[in-house]
Amino acid sequence: MKNVIIIGGGIIGLCSAYYLAKEGSKVTVIDKSDLLDGCSYGNAGMIVPSHIIPMAQPGVIHQGIKWMFNAKSPFYIKPALSLDLLSWLVQFYKNSNQNHVNKSMVPLRNLSFFSKELYQELAKSTNEFGYQEKGLLMLYNTEKVGEEEIKTGKIAEELGIEVDFLDQQEVKKLEKNIKVNALGAVHYKSDAHLSPNHFMSFLKSELNLMGVKMISNCSLLNFKVSNEKIEELITNKGNFKADGFVLATSSWSVEIAKKLGIKLYILPGKGYSFNVENLLVKPTIPSILCEGKVAVTPFNNAVRFGGTLEITNNNDTKINIKRLQGIVEKVNQFYPEIKVDLPEKKKVWHGFRPCTPTGLPIIEKSQKIKNLTIAAGHAMMGLSLAPASGKLVSELIMDKKPSIDLSEFRST
Template sequence: METKKVIVIGAGIVGLSTAYFLRKQGVEVTVIDNTDGSSNCSTGNAGYVSPSHLIPLASPGIISQGLKWMLNSESPFYIKPRLNRDLIKWGLLFKKSATPSKVDAAAKVLYDLTVQSQSLYEKIMEEEGIEAGYKKPGLLMICKTESALHHEIELVELAKSFGLEAEVLSRTETETMEPNVQYNMAGSVYFGCDAWMTPNVFMREFKQKLEQIGVKFQYNTQLDRIIHKAGKIDKIITSQGEFSADEYVLAAGSWSPILMKQLKVDIPLQAGKGYSFTLPTPVAMPKLPSILVEGRVATTPMMHGLRIAGTMEIAGTGLNINERRVQGIIKSVKEFMPQFEEQDFSQIETWAGLRPCTPDGLPYIGRTKKYKNLLVGTGHAMLGFTLGPITGQMLSEKILNHKPSIVSPLLEVERFA
């Protein structure tokens, strides 16, 4: 039997995971990316693998809160006002999705995705001998105010309803669990189900393993045109020549809808820019990763320092760095962690990445209806790194006609058509 050929467009965690599961089944895989693969959204993130993240971005209250935040240039969430048809459509769909019933339905899907993906990470690292500082002692949600703590209690009950380890901690209990950092807080929520690692190290090691097992990489290759015939993708035209395969997987993150427009397939999606920087020798190194709730800032103790990440800026696909928003992250850290002073951030190098955000907070995973040999895996928002392995496995299952790990109409690619 002739070996099936698959082209994966995008060398982030979704693309690499798809290539991994396909290659393990003997498929000939080529991964194409328009960068050198060293600095995509899968490398500079907070490194969380978090089953606790059950609430999608489109949730009740986020719209009114978002409108307030838009008036503050240092706020954690910002939508740049502009007359853009795609943004307006996305916003209307976002509002329609932000209802309690739809959030409950989304939470069930996110639970299945995150729990299975965490198990897949552990299996991949064990079988392939990847060492990326993976740890699973949990995550803290640090709340500066009682009102924020009260709101997080609702998430604790939701997590417990799915059987996840979660509990509310007093200030004293939090200090006992996290003795290395002095937090300005009312208390915290502890999710014992969460894990983390150093994502850039994992991505580097994972790519090396893929190369060793025969996955081909075509970096610095710009995709110019997608040629189709009779309801199938025929070939792709790139800056490095033509490529053809039996199946095509689009895992290009925030750039996916731009490519899909060539094919007249509408997948509403907006790029949510986030920033991070790493302090190699922080004044205090926490034992556990934490989210500073009111500031929406993530702090993660990694192999090479303390990574601090934050903001959600919906302003197009540009990677320019808005220093005001970086200052907003720093301000939150200093307010929550008074051991840190302005001078601790004087030498930071800020990284920016784009999170692909769907209107309902759920990713697009599966085949397109219009083109029978085109699959899509994108739209994971803040959960891209968490959900990479399960997305890759689900896409490989569809290509190989294997029994699906997860089936849900809420993940269909053309659900908003």
């Protein structure tokens, strides 16, 4: 039996704990928070095999620069004199090309479908987290964006992803109960969604049942290393020993990895979400409002609206009202019957997506520290890819052949 400590109790850390405990390991999760909120809770809950094109892609820099000058746009980079930011931007620039997209699409698709299979398995026993397979509508209301979405949809179709191309009338037929102002949509039929808050509760109760120890308000401060192995974790709650360690601390991993002499490129991409409850009319299928990159997810009693990606630092918890207005305006344009008001700041959730400059997550055994596995940098797909990432982490630690090829999911 292996004794494993996971640093970071977000969805990636908890899924890793789940599959390691299933393999019979003795697992402890430590997290500096109270394990009740954070990026893995307030996100849009979409499971997206449709997302085969990584964030680093041709044209993204040009579009990003245009958005930087629009206060309500979905994207912003907070200027800072930081070496981490500069080196991340250089890497991002290097990866934003067609060659990178071509070699990323199949590995991403495989990781996504593997993850969805695991979600289906998890939902079989007790679907208390509202897992539903209704697909995802990429709604657009301009010809230009429509063309881009259709082009992406055709590439996805070639890779075996189930796609429907809908015109205005077909969108209407699908979403009968609510008016949708869209020229058309690309319907990714194999996408799914769930309630992230409920999924995190489900994971924690399963981990409790399996005897996994979860220690909240426990910050990793440093490591004791000898012979290229971590001997002990030094935390504010004492020192911990184990055979294996998992680093699942999102963009905080950069500073933590530095203590081990490991260079990671991950920056926080701040995003917002808010729920509107008891709507008289609401969409039934999750959607992305493409012109504003706004995510709309219907849950039982509420609809969650989320968006914006502000590359910033982990201390920047400010809610930017202009960007929130951008979200609200797009929702009211696409779904005029909902009539969303600008939410009060205190009702707005924010989270930091861990963004790598490749747009691909890191799932690897460290090349420098023999008993360390890294699982971080899942950006806007952390929920979608969590079960697969957790399962792969457990396979790496148990020295099993990984279920899928991990060569594109490396830090270097």
